[in-house]
Amino acid sequence: MKTTTCASAFGIMLLLAGTAWADRIIAHAMGETKVPDAPEQIVTLTNETTETALAIGIVPVGATSSWYGDPWYPHLGDRMSSVAEVGTELAVNLEAVAVLESDLIIGSRKRDEEIYDQLSAIAPTVLIDGIGDWEDNFSFVAGALGKAEEGAEALATYTDRVAALRESLGPRKSESLSVVRFVPGQIYLYQAGSFLGHVLADVGFTRPSPQDEDGLAIAVGTESIPDMDGDKLIWLTYDTGDGKGHDLADTVLADPLWAQLDVVQSGNAYHVDDGVWATAGGYFAAHAMLDDLARIYNVDLPPAE
Template identity: 25%
Template sequence: MIINIRWRDRKMKHRKLMVFILMIAFAFILTACGTSENEGQSSEDQTKEEDQNEDTSVIEHEMGKTEISGTPEKVVALEFSFVDNLASLGVSPVGIADDNDKERIIEPIRKKISDYTSVGTRKQPSLEVISSLQPDLIIADMKRHKDIYDQLSEIAPTIILPSLAADYEGIIDSFETVAKTMGMEEKGQEVLKEHKAKMEELRAKVPEDEDRTVLPAVVADSGYFAHNMESYTGSLLESIGLKNAIQSGDARYNKINLEQVVEFNPDVMFHMSTGDQTVVDEWKNNDLYQDISAVKNDEVYEVDRNMWSRFRGLISSEKILEDAIRYLYE
């Protein structure tokens, strides 16, 4: 009897030991699985974080730096040059500051973009309308919009670039920044390469011995606004060998009188007329005006102000030079 009891005690102890060992083993398995799961989650989270970092770019512009997450799909352009930039990249903006006049969008650009919402004038775009479009990117001009940069930035990520005060090279720089912001640097370089090739073709059409001076000017009833060699149009014409008549001056856009035009005495004048009556209509009967080389030689040309003055970009640059060469040589 005593032997039997001892045997049962041993058996019970053996069972307890086995249960204890199984419990420890089970706990170890659970811990290992939990660690593996946590490691998997950590790796997945890390991958997501890396992907997010890859999708976020920091764009430097005139007002500092702006973070852009992903690829902007709803873009608002507050200057025509930025519309040109986007159209060159095959992007259609959802909103444009078109001065409440869709006719200001030049035909070559109009063909490349879809319908859009007008957000008012370039000088005073409507923040309410811009906000209603829920953009993920706003592109604004340094000269016109720097004072509302903070308000624009509250609506959407905003970059400020030179446009109104930029020369031709500045416009090229802005295009490259827009391409980078859109995540389209490679395509931007392809577009820019094609543009430069086109510019070389146009330059080749200007004779090497061309020595005439040219003067582009906005002509209105309020005055004669000459564009010097540092202005967008002036520098663009100079880029293919057409020398501007005004090689100095503090301002790129100068309001000048008839006596000053006579002093500069351009051989060719490109007039971007606005309104039914302009100051030139008053000058035409004046002997001083008639004595200007461009007038005497019948080389005063009326050109599209939207194309030659308001739009500044790759597409419009090519069209302006095509116009100039046609007038001068064809």
């Protein structure tokens, strides 16, 4: 678990003009970009960067929709009620972005590398590298938005809640947690390098092999059900709206191998929200994960501020 705010993964360089700060040059995943010192009209192109902006008090004028919801994740409440939808993470609507006349666009090289030049023609654009340590990404985006101090305060709130959860859990914080995700046509075992893996590591949980590797996830079949055992088993389902993700989950949960898992027989398998644990990957999702863990372990946890 981090005890201090992470330095930016790419760094932020400030240029002086006389005795006052000029527009800043941000070094990011695609190079360097000159951005306003205090951007006001922000467009965010990933759910993770959207959550960062909200956490430091900036409501984007536009954002890509959540992977499910109408169009935003339920765990965001009404924070996005005034935000214009600009497509999805996989299909950004460039015309919708342009109409908003933003002064800064924030996205991800993993999602937006191919449209980076088009985005940059609309407004200054900076990109995080992609999936990684969400706290590093959070600090970078907060700095790019000119809110590094607010970002540090928000991460301190998260760190304090992690510490409170660790204390409440006692020795149980080192239990082995297995995480299984069902998407249409595929089963995944989630690993330590994923968003959820970072949060679980912050709390102190261990992961069963082969989930204790640095990757994002590994695709498996039903023959790997015995590898899903642990002190606790967390399972989640991503569905595109056609029910196929849930169909796969139902098939696996009805498999005799699943029923034979010690963790299932002891009643320690739990279903959680896919947006919170996998697809959002941001600040509010991390807090919601801590809430889920407190519920699963039946311990008290102070609410997030």
